[in-house]
Amino acid sequence: MSPRLAALLLLLSAHGALGLRICSFNVRSFGESKRENHGAMDVIVKVIKRCDVILLMEIKDSNNMICPMLMEKLNGEKLVSVKKSYCYPDDEDGDVFSREPFVVWFQSPHTAVKDFVIVPLHTTPETSVREIDKLADVYMDLKHRWNAENFIFMGDFNAGCSYVPKKAWKNIRLRTDPRFVWLIGDQEDTTVKKSTTCAYDRIVLRGQEIVNSVVPNSNGVFDFQKAYKLTEERALNVSDHFPVEFKLQTSRVLTNNKKSITRKKKTNSSHR
Template sequence: MLFLHGVLLLASFHGIQSLKICSFNVRTFGKSKVAKEGILDVLVRIISRCDLLLMMEIKDSRNQAFPILMKRLNNQSNRNEYKSIISERLGRQTYKEQYAFIYRHKLLSVKRSYQYPDDQTDVFAREPFVVWFSSPFTTVKDFVIIPQHTSPESSVSEINALYDVYTEMKARWRAKVLVNCFLNGLVTMMIGL
């Protein structure tokens, strides 16, 4: 049910500073999931293991569930150590979901974000939400994450189209790029370009 992956080690000049970067398909996260007993506590424990977490499949048209999760996460230790950035609602017709990045703001900051446009070709079931992160504690000071939650029917064409996203982001921003591609539970791959 829950999927967690990825540890990216970025070496610092003062030893090794590792950033735990995770990706998590929360499977239809909304009001009903928040209302279930114990679910928020499990989510908070999972997120707390990560310095940066990509959450996929947030389906909450009124934007009520995600703020509840963030409040619970930050109240767990009374330190308010997490911030987030969330995409607009993405998808075709009535099926819409969001990506969210949750990160420890003492280790990372968001420099920029970009919602890749849904053009005439409509290749992506859910367009990538591109975020440029910065960390003063790692050798790689800046990196960009391009999440993609593909549709099972079009995953090959969506993955191929990520090259266009990558080239556009290289032209737009100067940063190391990490493509994080989640293939709807079938395969996961991290590609450093």
């Protein structure tokens, strides 16, 4: 696999019944040396196991060994299936993206929203503003090609600190259009180093159905350093980024909520 590509892994774990956890993680230079670092690999596998669908970035694996190795460690069935996939052509109006988004349309019978499109993005820091803004064009292109309504844009946008200063947000359509809903705010810190506080990694939704299907308070940054009691040095051996994540409600939760509402209505009517 090219070091410039990201990989989407489909996973199942026991917590899937409580909601489909979707994650994005820049593992930073995930190649042979990191694969042989047992301490780092142990944490990486733990992080991935928490998620049902995860976007991994910076996989540097020309021999195609890392993904099969991970899948061997991560046993399970699929909670989602691939409906369609597509690599956005970045040559029609200039070469904007440093890594063209490889888009995947998923189907999920277990969630309240039955299908959703994931659009990954890993920008080059110096061109972050232009690349994030260009996602609006990717959205329009996908709407033209596919009959899809629910979209997830996520990845290492480098959307913070000096790369995207406050004055630059007005030039980013993904921010100025209120129909794009940002789940990871500017105040978040997705960096491991204590000396930095930057919201580089982001998740953005488009589509009222998927926005309504987000489990309340499930969106945020997963601090694996704190969760697994690591020193900063050990955490940095894993990555200099924390994963970002959110959960989609299961169809069972939605059904139970509807039943609960129905019962309340009947109870209220009986007292009248």
